[in-house]
Amino acid sequence: MKDLVQLYLQQFKTTFTSMFQYRAALLIWMIGQVLEPLVYLIVWSTVSNGNGGSVGNYTTGAFVSYFVVLMLVNQFTYTWLMFDYEWRIREGIFSFALLKPVHPIHSDIADNLMTKAIQLPVLTVIAVILAFTFHPTLSLTPWVILLFIPALLLAFGVRFLLEWTLAQAAFWTTRVGSINQLYFFMLLLFSGQIAPLSLLPHSIQIAAKILPLYWTVGFPTELLLGKLTLSTVLTGIGIQIVWLIIALFLVRVIWRLGTRAYSAVGQ
Amino acid sequence: MNYLRLIRVFFRVNIAGELAYRINFIFSFFESVVGLGFTLAGLAIIFSYTDSLNGWRPAEILALVGVYSLIGGVIRVAILPGMEQLTQSVRDGTFDFTLTKPEDAQLIVSISRIGVWKIVDIFLGIVILIIALVQLGGSIGGLQAVEFLAMLLTGSVIVYSFFLILATLAFWLVRVENVLTIFLSVYHAGRWPLSLYPGWLRYGLIFIIPVAFATTIPVEALTSRLNWVTLVAAFTAAVVLFSLSRAFWKFGLKHYSGASA
Numbered sequence: 001m002k003d004l005v006q007l008y009l010q011q012f013k014t015t016f017t018s019m020f021q022y023r024a025a026l027l028i029w030m031i032g033q034v035l036e037p038l039v040y041l042i043v044w045s046t047v048s049n050g051n052g053g054s055v056g057n058y059t060t061g062a063f064v065s066y067f068v069v070l071m072l073v074n075q076f077t078y079t080w081l082m083f084d085y086e087w088r089i090r091e092g093i094f095s096f097a098l099l100k101p102v103h104p105i106h107s108d109i110a111d112n113l114m115t116k117a118i119q120l121p122v123l124t125v126i127a128v129i130l131a132f133t134f135h136p137t138l139s140l141t142p143w144v145i146l147l148f149i150p151a152l153l154l155a156f157g158v159r160f161l162l163e164w165t166l167a168q169a170a171f172w173t174t175r176v177g178s179i180n181q182l183y184f185f186m187l188l189l190f191s192g193q194i195a196p197l198s199l200l201p202h203s204i205q206i207a208a209k210i211l212p213l214y215w216t217v218g219f220p221t222e223l224l225l226g227k228l229t230l231s232t233v234l235t236g237i238g239i240q241i242v243w244l245i246i247a248l249f250l251v252r253v254i255w256r257l258g259t260r261a262y263s264a265v266g267q
Numbered sequence: 268m269n270y271l272r273l274i275r276v277f278f279r280v281n282i283a284g285e286l287a288y289r290i291n292f293i294f295s296f297f298e299s300v301v302g303l304g305f306t307l308a309g310l311a312i313i314f315s316y317t318d319s320l321n322g323w324r325p326a327e328i329l330a331l332v333g334v335y336s337l338i339g340g341v342i343r344v345a346i347l348p349g350m351e352q353l354t355q356s357v358r359d360g361t362f363d364f365t366l367t368k369p370e371d372a373q374l375i376v377s378i379s380r381i382g383v384w385k386i387v388d389i390f391l392g393i394v395i396l397i398i399a400l401v402q403l404g405g406s407i408g409g410l411q412a413v414e415f416l417a418m419l420l421t422g423s424v425i426v427y428s429f430f431l432i433l434a435t436l437a438f439w440l441v442r443v444e445n446v447l448t449i450f451l452s453v454y455h456a457g458r459w460p461l462s463l464y465p466g467w468l469r470y471g472l473i474f475i476i477p478v479a480f481a482t483t484i485p486v487e488a489l490t491s492r493l494n495w496v497t498l499v500a501a502f503t504a505a506v507v508l509f510s511l512s513r514a515f516w517k518f519g520l521k522h523y524s525g526a527s528a
Contacts, residue, residue, distance in 0.1 A: 025445035032452030039456050042463050047317045055316050133465070181298040185305040194309045199316070 007102060011110035019118055030119065033075065034126055040194060041067035041134065056199050061137030062225065066196055068127050068136060070221045074193065075123050076152060077159045077216050079112055082180045085167035089262070098259065105164060105251070112160065144226055147233050151220045154240035159216035161247035171258035186211075192218030198227075212243045273370065274378050281381040295384035299336075299391055306332060306458070323460050323490075326402035331486045333399055335458045337392030338422060338481045339451075340385055346427050347447065348380035350434040354444045357437040363525055373431070373516050407489060414488040414498065422481040424505040426450070428512035429477055435512070438519035450476060457482035480504065 019026060041064055048060040058066065088094040097104040166183060170176045188194055189204065190213040197205055197218050208214040219236050222228050228236070285291065310332065314325045323331075353376045356362040365372050365379075400407065429450060437443045457478040461469055472479045484501055487493040 022445060025448075028445065028449045028452055031449070035453055035456055038468075039459060042465075043313060043320065043459060046321050046463050047313060050317055050319075050321075175294060178294045178297050178301075182301050185301055189305055189308060195312055200312060201315075 004102065004106060007106055008110045011107045012114045015111045015114035016118070019115065026119075030122065030126075034071065034123070034130075037067045037071040037074070037193065038130065041130075044195065045134070056196075057227070058196060058199070059137060061135060063196075064131070064134040065136035065138040065225055066221060068130050068134075069138075069224050070193065070217065071130075072120075072123060072127055073152065073155070073221050073224075074191075074217050075120060076116065077156045079160055079163045081108060081160075081163050081167040082176065082183065084108075085170045086176045086180065089170040094262070098262075103255075105255075108164065109160070139226065140224070141226065143230070144224060147237070148220060148224045151223050151233070151237055151240065154237065154244060155216045155220050158212055158240055158243045158247055161244070161251050162212055162216075165247065165250045165254050168254045168258045171261045187213050187217075190214055190218075191216060192221065196222065196227075212247075215240050215243060269370075270374065273374070277378050278381060281383055285383040291384050292387075296387050299385075299387045303332075303336060303391055303395070321460060321463050326399050327486065327490050328460075329402065330396060330399035330489060331460070331482060332458060333392050333394075333396030334419070334486050335392070335454075335482050336388050336395060338419075338426070339454065340388030340390075340392055341423055342426060342430075342451070342454075343385035343388060344382045346377075346430050347451075348382045349377050350430045350447055351444060352376070352380045353434050354437040354442075354447065357523065358442065360525055362523065366523075372520065373513070376434075377427075377431075403490075406491075408491075411489055411491055414493065415485055418480075418485040418488045418493070418498070418501060421501050421505040422485055425477050425480045425501075425508055428505075428508040431512040432515055435516050435519040438522045450478070454478055454481075461487075477504075477508075 044055065044058075044063040044067070045060050048055050048058065048063055053060055055063075085094075088097070097107075166179070167176075169179055189200075190208040190211050192208075192214060194200075197208055197214060200208070208218070215236065219228075219240070223233055223236070310325070310328060313320070314328075318324070320328060353362070356365065365375055368375055430447065433443065433446050433449070436446065440446075453472070453476050456464075456468070456472055461472065461479050461483040464472070469479070480501055484493065484497065488498070
C-alpha cells in the first residue's frame with residue numbers, strides 16, 4: 001500500500017513537470033477543447049433565437065448553460081488513454097511498463113488526475129467568462145447539487161475504465177486509429193455533445209441510453225441543469241453503477257487476455 | 268516547368284512508398300467516411316428544427332461542409348506532411364541534406380512529403396460539394412463560380428503561408444510540431460458560417476488563425492454573399508502573407524546552424 005502511494009506521488013510529479021514542459025501544446029489543446037462546445041452553443045442559440053426563443057424544452061439561456069456545463073463535465077471525465085496506448089504499444093515502449101511489479105492502470109489514473117488538477121481551474125475560469133458573455137439561465141437546488149457529485153464521479157469512473165478497456169485493443173492490432181475515430185464520433189453524438197439528448201431523433205435517444213456514452217457526459221450535465229426528475233436521476237445513477245461493475249470486470253478480463261496476446265513491437 | 272517535373276517526381280516517390288501499405292487506404296477511407304457521416308447526421312438534427320441558420324439554407328451549409336473536407340484534405344495531403352517533416356529534420360539535423368540540394372529549399376520542403384491516403388478527404392469533399400451544387404441549382408452563375416475558385420486558391424495560399432510561418436519557428440524553437448496543430452484544432456469552427464459568431468471570435472478566425480479564408484469566404488463567394496471589398500482584401504492578404512512567409516523563411520534559414528553532427 002505504501003509503495004502504491006509512492007507510485008502515485010511520483011507519477012503526479014512526473015505529469016506535473018512534463019505538462020509545464022509542453023506549455024504551448026497545453027494551450028493549443030485547450031483552445032480546441034473550449035471551441036468545440038462553444039461552436040455548438042452558438043449554433044443552437046442561433047436556431048433557438050430564430051424559433052422565437054426556444055427549441056423543444058430548451059430556451060436560448062438553457063442552451064448556453066447546457067453547453068458550458070457540458071464542457072466542464074466532459075473535461076472532468078475525458079481520457080486520452082486510447083491514443084496513448086496506440087502509441088505506447090506501436091513504439092514498443094509498453095514493454096517497460098510490463099517489467100514493473102504494479103498494474104499499469106495505477107500510473108494511468110495518477111497521470112489523469114494530475115493533468116485535470118492543472119486543466120480544470122483554467123477551464124473553470126473560461127466557463128465563467130463564457131457564462132458572462134452569453135447569459136445562461138441556471139437555477140440550482142441543493143438536492144440537484146447533492147446528486148450531481150456522485151453522478152459526476154461515477155461518470156468519470158465508467159468512462160475511464162471503459163476507455164482503458166478499449167485502449168487495450170492495441171494489443172491485438174497496432175492500428176487502432178480507425179477504432180478511435182469511430183469511438184470519438186459516436187461519443188460526440190450519443191453523449192449529447194452535438195445536441196441535448198431530448199432533441200435527438202427517438203431512435204438515437206434509445207441507442208444512447210443503451211450505450212454507456214450518455215451516462216458519462218450527457219446525464220450529469222442534464223442532471224445539474226435540473227432537466228431530470230428525481231426518479232430519472234436515481235435510475236440513472238443505478239445504471240452508472242451497473243456500468244461501473246461491468247467496466248471493472250472488463251478491465252480484468254481484457255488485461256489478462258491482452259498481455260497474453262502482446263508481442264513487443266519496436267526495439 | 269522544372270518545378271512541375273519535381274512535383275511529379277516527388278508525387279511518384281510518395282505514391283510508391285505508400286503502395287507498400289495499401290491496406291492503409293481502407294482504414295483512411297473508413298475514417299473519413301465515418302467523420303463525414305456523423306457531421307451530416309449533426310446537420311440533419313439541427314435542420315430538423317429550422318429551415319435556415321442565420322439566413323443560410325441547408326444546401327449552402329452542405330457546400331460549406333464540402334469545402335471544409337476539401338481544404339482539410341489539401342492541408343493533410345499537401346501542406347502538413349512537409350511542414351512536419353521540416354520541423355523533425357531541423358531537430359535531428361537531417362535538414363542539412365535538404366540545403367545541399369541544388370533546388371530552392373522551401374520548394375523541396377513543401378513538396379517532398381505527401382499524405383497520399385488523405386486524398387480521400389479531397390475526393391469526398393468534391394462529392395459533397397457537387398451534391399450541394401445540384402441542390403442549389405440555377406442560383407449559381409459563372410461569376411460566382413470564378414470567384415469561388417479564386418477564393419479557394421486564395422484560401423489555400425493563406426493556409427500554406429500560415430503553416431510555413433509556424434514551421435519556420437523551428438529554426439529558433441526546435442520543438443514546434445505541437446504548435447503546428449493550432450490550425451487544425453480550431454479548423455472545425457470553419458464548418459459554420461462566420462456570421463454566426465460573436466465579433467471577437469470572428470476576428471480571431473480571420474486575423475489570428477485564418478480559418479475563415481479557407482472555408483467560409485469561398486462559400487460566401489459561391490452563394491453570392493461576398494462583396495468586392497472582401498474579395499480584394501482576401502486576395503491582398505494572400506499576396507502579403509505569402510511574401511511575408513517567404514521573407515520569414517529566408518530570415519530563419521540564416522539562423523539555421525545544424526542541430527547534430
